[in-house]
Amino acid sequence: MxxxxxxxxxxxxxxxxxxxxxxxxxxxxxxxxxxxxxxxxxxxxxxxxxxxxxxxxxxxxxxxxxxxxxxxxxxxRRPATWAADRERVRRWARNTLSDPRLLVLDIQTTGLDTAWAVQIGVTDRDGNALFDELVNPLADITPEATALHGLAPNQLASAPTFDTLLPDLAHLLANRCCLAYNADFDRAVLEREIHRLPQLARTNWATLHPRTWTDAMAPYAAWKGLWSARHCSYRYQPLGGIYEAVTNCRRLLSTMRHMC
Incomplete structure (x- = not known):
């Protein structure tokens, strides 16, 4: 067969x-x-x-x-509560997009675990690019990561390092609502980058962090409504698209509008 x-x-x-x-x-x-x-x-x-x-x-x-x-x-298999769960997601997406302080962030990295940034993109809630930079990670890039985003070490050798980009990025994110897909991952990358900087830079970042982080991954899973019997929860969904930071920000915004 x-x-x-x-x-x-x-x-x-x-x-x-x-x-x-x-x-x-x-x-x-x-x-x-x-x-x-x-x-x-x-x-x-x-x-x-x-x-x-x-x-x-x-x-x-x-x-x-x-x-x-x-x-x-x-x-x-989706539960009987799905209609109510989806309505809550719709309201959440509408309220999130209505926040004038909203920024959307995406980071491409050297790998899938304990990774460093190779590209950072930030847009406003209308999809306008506010920050779009390649980053020299000062570290190796795994072949698996390069296969996704297409960035190899030789392409990043002349790119600025994270500490050079930090002042502009920090002022952009200060006291804003930062939306990401799998926000814990992106936030951990930023914190890891900050941690390897000199003490003065770390101190400056402490006063210039986003007001809130908002993760769209779990709401999108509930909106799709594909129930995982193993985890007794909605199954996380790939956002799709290509692995390019600003493009991913805009795709997330489009998905948020669709959920509204």
Missing amino acids: DPDDVTQWDHWLDHLVDGAPVQLVRPSDTDRPTWAAYEETRYLGTVHGQFDFDGRWHVQSLNERHLNLDDAVRAL
């Missing part, structure tokens, strides 16, 4: 989604790629394997399409 050809799939399938089993049963009155999904004895809904521009798996009861079967099942 070709796993990519759903027309060849069996009439009964046991499938694991986030570690929890789902039984897929094709109704006896059709040979179409259609299965009723059950979790133990609880009927979740019906999924249809379709090949169209808007997603492969159609969940008719939800009027949604998903690119893979697992996400279709996650949509069927």
Whole structure:
């Protein structure tokens, strides 16, 4: 059986989604790629394997399409509170975008863990670039990181170091609301960069930090509503797009407006 050809799939399938089993049963009155999904004895809904521009798996009861079967099942598993959760996210996004002090920040880094900055982008709430700088990280860049953002050490050798950029960046962020996607990661990068500076620079930063940090990752997961049985929470979603700092800021703003 070709796993990519759903027309060849069996009439009964046991499938694991986030570690929890789902039984897929094709109704006896059709040979179409259609299965009723059950979790133990609880009927979740019906999924249809379709090949169209808007997603492969159609969940008719939800009027949604998903690119893979697992996400279709996650949509069927979403809790009864999802409508209320989504409304809370809508209000949160609207209130966040209405803050005149809002800035959007994205940092590209040398790696995925304990990383240094290689590019920092900041926009206002209208998507205007206020800060767009490459950064010499004074450190190696992992091949995995370069594969994502395309920045190699030789491209950054003549770029300014973080301490050179700090005064402008600090004054820009001072007492502003800083929105990011996975804000804990970006905030940790900034704090790591500050920590390796001389004491005077660290002291100056202490008086010029953002008023608040706001993370869009969990709200976006709730807005998408794909439920993870393993974590008993909404599954985090990739924001998508390319790995370029200002472009990512603008994509996040577009996503926020969509959530409104």
